[in-house]
Amino acid sequence: MTTEEPGSEPEEQMCWCCGTVYPESRLIRLGSRPEAGVCLNCTIHLRRRARERLAEGRRPLARWKAQVSRQSREQIMEHHWHQRPIIGPILRWINRHLL
Known part of the structure; x- marks a missing residue:
């Protein structure tokens, strides 16, 4: 993770899922937890896992x-x-x- 200067956006952050460092534009922030960012690849994987879990109860x-x-x-x-x-x-x- 990079340190932030007041009034500037951080350049790179770590994905909370895979741990890889990405530019801010490649991360999705979680609504009530803005400090948590997930990379685009992990969002696809998490979506698939969520749908599989939903299907278990159907x-x-x-x-x-x-x-x-x-x-x-x-x-x-x-x-x-x-x-x-x-x-x-x-x-x-x-x-x-x-x-």
């Missing part, structure tokens, strides 16, 4: 959908399909918009 079909989505994501990552030139960008787009 009907069996919703739980099954979350489980299939998680298992598919794990298989894609294990085989590095998300890094392939043609299918990779498509898989990453789906990942951002799914669960």
